[in-house]
């Protein structure tokens with residue numbers, strides 16, 4: 557059984573990927589310092605899979621502690637590197653914190669990859685690398701534009717570091733550019749746990765619907781789109797998670813032609829903010845208290861993926877609908893309300 561190290565395993569996408577890897581026969585370990593997540597999330601992973609999962613509570617910016625995990629696990633076949641800070645606004649306020657955390661952690665990991673001859677590396681990138689594109693549908697060949705934030709630069713630089721490292725080391729590398737991951741596992745045992753007031757659309761919708769937030773704002777309805785609100789490519793987190801298993805299988809079967817390959821992970825459908833809200837209202841039966849507000853500075857007008865490459869090369873089939881995304885996000889929010897106790901007590905473990 558191949559062993560995969562998942563960094564950021566107690567986070568949103570990492571936890572769903574642990575489930576998918578285990579269900580597909582991989583042995584996993586997680587490395588997460590819980591700086592942005594709740595350790596209780598792993599209990600959800602264990603309940604779904606029936607398997608215990610070990611998390612190393614280590615800051616990947618600490619080289620010695622990171623190295624020690626590899627010494628203890630010299631049989632790691634691949635790394636899926638999710639661990640990073642991801643809040644765009646915070647990165648504008650604290651750029652050095654973002655560059656340090658997101659880049660030092662990556663470099664430390666790559667030094668260990670080199671030392672321990674780990675053959676496969678999968679990196680969490682983002683459609684943020686395309687900036688505000690000239691055409692809404694982007695392929696992997698669409699040239700990256702200057703990033704809109706320090707967070708975006710950490711993803712662009714991460715891709716560059718991996719591209720150069722791959723040429724020098726021959727580590728088989730995949731860069732996955734996620735569009736907008738949303739929703740939760742259908743069991744409602746794991747999902748997204750935003751820290752503080754949610755900045756992203758779907759948590760803002762579900763928290764408003766449940767009454768944690770009094771109302772939500774639609775940031776602009778005067779864009780040149782079909783209803784005036786921005787267009788994004790929302791993609792179910794379980795479909796994103798499965799793409800990681802497929803990426804590992806792709807590397808395992810040596811189907812990686814160039815050594816460092818990029819894949820867009822989106823559904824290929826552009827959805828407006830108002831369409832997303834209406835889909836939520838339909839599946840939940842809850843009328844959302846929202847207001848049209850001003851545009852959010854820095855927002856991209858419209859972007860969605862051309863996902864042909866991931867479909868044809870990885871055999872990926874992102875089949876879950878917008879309704880399923882909204883339904884699972886809503887059921888997770890309802891579950892969180894009931895299980896608040898579990899997450900509050902687990903929060904005391906944070907830091």
Ligand SMILES: NC(=O)c1ccc[n+]([C@@H]2O[C@H](COP(=O)([O-])OP(=O)(O)OC[C@H]3O[C@@H](n4cnc5c(N)ncnc54)[C@H](O)[C@@H]3O)[C@@H](O)[C@H]2O)c1
Pocket residue numbers: 563564565566567568569570587588589590591592593594614615616617637638639640641642657661680681682683734735736737
């Ligand atoms: N969620 C999105 O919308 C989205 C979109 C595009 C790309 N991404 C990227 O996908 C990855 C995962 O995103 P997510 O939504 O699961 O985020 P998340 O915040 O839920 O998970 C990231 C995890 O990394 C951990 N972490 C951060 N720095 C660390 C460090 N130095 N050492 C050890 N652990 C550390 C955090 O505690 C957290 O659990 C990130 O790299 C993010 O930038 C996310």
Ligand SMILES: O=c1ccn([C@@H]2O[C@H](COP(=O)(O)OP(=O)(O)O[C@H]3O[C@H](CO)[C@H](O)[C@H](O)[C@H]3O)[C@@H](O)[C@H]2O)c(=O)[nH]1
Pocket residue numbers: 642643644682683684735736755756757758760772773774775776785786787788829852855856
């Ligand atoms: O309360 C809210 C929150 C969001 N929106 C709108 O909903 C859309 C989606 O916004 P998100 O913040 O959920 O997603 P973004 O696409 O703007 O940003 C996300 O995708 C980016 C890639 O483009 C980066 O990866 C970033 O980290 C990640 O948050 C945008 O039009 C935004 O203006 C609202 O109207 N109200």
